[in-house]
Amino acid sequence: MILFYSELFSLCLYVFFSICLCSLILFFSYRLSSYSPDTEKVSAYECGFDPYEDSRNNFDVRFYLVAILFILFDLEAVFFYPWCIILSFLNDSAFWGMFDFILELGIGFIYAWEIGALEWR
Numbered sequence: 001m002i003l004f005y006s007e008l009f010s011l012c013l014y015v016f017f018s019i020c021l022c023s024l025i026l027f028f029s030y031r032l033s034s035y036s037p038d039t040e041k042v043s044a045y046e047c048g049f050d051p052y053e054d055s056r057n058n059f060d061v062r063f064y065l066v067a068i069l070f071i072l073f074d075l076e077a078v079f080f081y082p083w084c085i086i087l088s089f090l091n092d093s094a095f096w097g098m099f100d101f102i103l104e105l106g107i108g109f110i111y112a113w114e115i116g117a118l119e120w121r
Contacts, residue, residue: 065117076105 083090083098090098112118 062117062120066120069112069117073105073109 079098079101087095
């Protein structure tokens with residue numbers, strides 16, 4: 001029971017110092033920064049061009065498709081790091097399960113490539 005309270009105290013102390021540090025950083029960022037808006041700072045930035053159209057225009061669907069595919073393949077790569085670290089401790093089913101995951105990821109990539117989802121026209 002004493003060990004539980006010791007660990008709980010450490011956790012509460014950690015949370016308390018984290019909140020204090022975040023509050024301190026936020027306070028000093030507002031106190032020490034200068035706020036001087038001008039037209040150049042508050043204008044919309046569109047790839048170095050001046051904004052020339054209404055901001056409510058529709059984007060091309062390919063933009064969203066490429067963005068979603070990027071996020072998908074980027075997040076799937078996160079699974080590789082822990083798998084590589086514990087690879088020597090895995091049994092056969094875990095190894096072949098990850099092999100199946102890599103195979104399905106590769107098939108998805110080839111499919112996206114074949115239908116032209118990665119081409120920007």
